[in-house]
Amino acid sequence: MEKEITKVIDLLYLAKLDGIEIILNDDKLQLKVPENKKIDKSLLDEIKNNKKSIIDFLSNGNWKVKNV
Numbered sequence: 001m002e003k004e005i006t007k008v009i010d011l012l013y014l015a016k017l018d019g020i021e022i023i024l025n026d027d028k029l030q031l032k033v034p035e036n037k038k039i040d041k042s043l044l045d046e047i048k049n050n051k052k053s054i055i056d057f058l059s060n061g062n063w064k065v066k067n068v
Contacts, residue, residue: 004053005053005057007050007053008050008053008054008057009057011043011046011047011050011054012054014043015031015043015047018037018039018040018043019033019034019037020032020033020034020037020039020043022047022054022058023058024055024058024059027055027059029047029051029054029055029058031047
């Protein structure tokens with residue numbers, strides 16, 4: 001389980017470095033890609049292969065930073 005979470009965090013980080021935002025919208029995964037930007041095929045494949053894990057991670061509110 002911990003390895004799966006680490007994989008998801010790594011994918012979210014790599015996507016962000018590439019200017020791609022991965023968001024959850026009504027329990028569906030969406031990618032926000034800047035205009036004139038192509039997603040690296042290997043990154044896209046990794047996102048697709050880990051789609052369920054990413055959705056599970058993003059739908060679990062425990063990862064969010066809380067302002068105190």
